[in-house]
Amino acid sequence: MPHTDTRHASGPTLRRLPHYHRLLRQLRAEGRVHVSSRLIARRLGAVAPQVRKDLAVTSVVGRPKVGYDVAELIEAISAYLGWRNAVKALLAGVGSLGTALLGYEGFRDAGLDIVAAFDVSREKIGTHVHGVAVYPLSDLPALADRMGVRVGVLTVPAEAAQPVANLMVAGGIRGIWNFAPARLDVPADIVVEDVSLSSSLAVLSGRLNHPDSA
């Protein structure tokens, strides 16, 4: 009996899935119907068994001597990552980064539909930023709950991160995409994904200053 249950995807695997998706779309645009793990690996700077193990989480099976069906893989990755039916999200903190994220059209294709924004600033409240209405932070829990928002994008200053995260949790949000440079203390069933620009920059600086790095 072939096992149909998908293996659990590790963090590194999840991180790579969008790269596979991007390459596969490119290959499909070039008219390619099948693709081998070896080709994918070469184009992405990886090795073939890595690619096969990653793709296995989608339950797609390849054919020996032929490879994988490109269109099937694209669809399966989209489905696995929940890109088919976008989840509703809100954004808190309409500063320069928040504004830039509100202006990024691509999130809807990546399963994220930002339906409301929140800020403390009198000047911003009541305006629309890239088509998204800005509400007062104090309305966040009630509005999030009413609209059925599941994800919060956190782009507030460090000091405000924890209190605003609390508002998100109070509003019934399930996951927080945290761009603030602060560690969040949230209930165990809330998913937090940190985007730490300072960490990323530190890796770049460290490698530049200490070049013997592996």
Add this chain to the structure above:
Amino acid sequence: MPHTDTRHASGPTLRRLPHYHRLLRQLRAEGRVHVSSRLIARRLGAVAPQVRKDLAVTSVVGRPKVGYDVAELIEAISAYLGWRNAVKALLAGVGSLGTALLGYEGFRDAGLDIVAAFDVSREKIGTHVHGVAVYPLSDLPALADRMGVRVGVLTVPAEAAQPVANLMVAGGIRGIWNFAPARLDVPADIVVEDVSLSSSLAVLSGRLNHPDSA
């Protein structure tokens, strides 16, 4: 003989150093002079040996029963990450994300001094964005070389990423902070650090959709 040569800092360690730095500044502001690895670990959601191993790369030694000197650690982390004398950087791609990054004052404190921006758009060339002059992309190699720029911040669309990275390399740049969703092909001695928002979002989505994740 005590060994004075610093151990090599791994990627994960480099990523955590800014978090230690932030917490230590906070502790210093509260008037704390010494700190134990145990306290740092608790505040950052880590374990004490992890902290001690990370901090060891700075060559700072702690005192049994007392802990580490807070000010000394702050200084040593800054020095290790090259935050003392900021490196010159340029930014290519003055879109919404590029504009947001140009507006972020904190980079200078993190050792990055963005001295010029580049774009293809006629409207943008010749203007200043958050005080930084925008030049035509074609001038990038010559200007980078002349100004002694060492880091390039890449915030162009995916299709432009590789050609613009090539311009950066031609201009003598040593490291690229890549925000574009594309894999860059560069000489082996060039450091590339990717910030992949789609990967980060994929982790969040994957954990939300497949909750049994570890």
Add this chain to the structure above:
DNA sequence: TAGATTGTTAATCGATTAACAATC
């Protein structure tokens, strides 16, 4: 001194890579 804390070695854990039988 007694006890807390460091620095480091050893054990564990998880992810990557290599190897290879199954298969079309």
Add this chain to the structure above:
DNA sequence: TAGATTGTTAATCGATTAACAATC
């Protein structure tokens, strides 16, 4: 069929965590 490619198990690698002697 012969040979390329998959799916999966075993080996390797690197990072995290546990353990503990040294030390102030």
